[in-house]
Amino acid sequence: MTARNISRFWEWGRKIICVGRNYADHAKELKNAIPTEPILFLKPPSAYVREGSSILVPRYSNNLHHEVELGVVIGKGGTAIPESVAMEHVAGYALCLDMTARDVQDVCKSKGLPWTRAKAFNTSCPVSEFIPKERIPDPGNVTLWLKVNDQLRQNGCTSQMIFSIPYLISYISEFITLEEGDLILTGTPKGVSAVQEHDQLQAGIQDVVTMSFRVDRQEK
Numbered sequence: 001m002t003a004r005n006i007s008r009f010w011e012w013g014r015k016i017i018c019v020g021r022n023y024a025d026h027a028k029e030l031k032n033a034i035p036t037e038p039i040l041f042l043k044p045p046s047a048y049v050r051e052g053s054s055i056l057v058p059r060y061s062n063n064l065h066h067e068v069e070l071g072v073v074i075g076k077g078g079t080a081i082p083e084s085v086a087m088e089h090v091a092g093y094a095l096c097l098d099m100t101a102r103d104v105q106d107v108c109k110s111k112g113l114p115w116t117r118a119k120a121f122n123t124s125c126p127v128s129e130f131i132p133k134e135r136i137p138d139p140g141n142v143t144l145w146l147k148v149n150d151q152l153r154q155n156g157c158t159s160q161m162i163f164s165i166p167y168l169i170s171y172i173s174e175f176i177t178l179e180e181g182d183l184i185l186t187g188t189p190k191g192v193s194a195v196q197e198h199d200q201l202q203a204g205i206q207d208v209v210t211m212s213f214r215v216d217r218q219e220k
């Protein structure tokens with residue numbers, strides 16, 4: 001059997017744990033309350049999509065939004081990880097999009113239902129190449145940006161996160177055992193907006209990484 005390589009973590013079938021409303025400016029733009037503890041939801045590994053393949057607008061949505069986010073790749077698993085040692089569990093990072101069927105999410109929210117259909121569909125988690133930990137010495141202070149057809153839509157700094165990466169690792173691992181290859185999406189800054197079929201998305205983490213995706217509609 002060939003050894004698995006963390007630099008292809010998306011092939012491992014591990015958990016994708018997402019944090020919602022972790023930036024006050026984004027919570028405000030959607031008229032949501034600022035959370036006092038992390039809001040979490042999950043995506044399945046089938047949500048991953050890599051450059052070269054398209055992001056698909058689900059058949060049942062007419063309002064697909066981009067959310068650019070810093071992803072944290074777990075290198076060493078654990079349960080109830082203390083905040084003080086949480087960064088020792090990080091192998092690296094990835095630039096991620098939390099693609100969201102906003103119209104479907106709005107209906108789910110109004111009915112008090114889970115966001116699964118809005119957040120967990122196939123291709124809802126575009127990811128960049130794996131970024132080794134050493135390449136982002138201060139993940140709490142990097143700029144994330146996203147352009148749609150060359151127009152800047154999101155440009156925010158991870159210093160604006162409400163809950164820090166060590167706090168999130170500690171909080172999540174209290175009740176979900178983290179495993180090597182898991183990915184944590186840490187929330188999006190303001191500027192989310194709708195994308196259309198044939199749009200080109202480009203996103204980056206300052207001078208560390210960029211990635212591009214085309215948007216297509218799921219076939220009938």
Ligand SMILES: CC(=O)CC(=O)C(=O)O
Nearest residue numbers: 019020021022067187188
């Ligand atoms: C309102 C949301 O969709 C929450 C979310 O995913 C975020 O990043 O914030």
Ligand SMILES: [Mg+2]
Nearest residue numbers: 067098187188
């Ligand atoms: Mg998000």
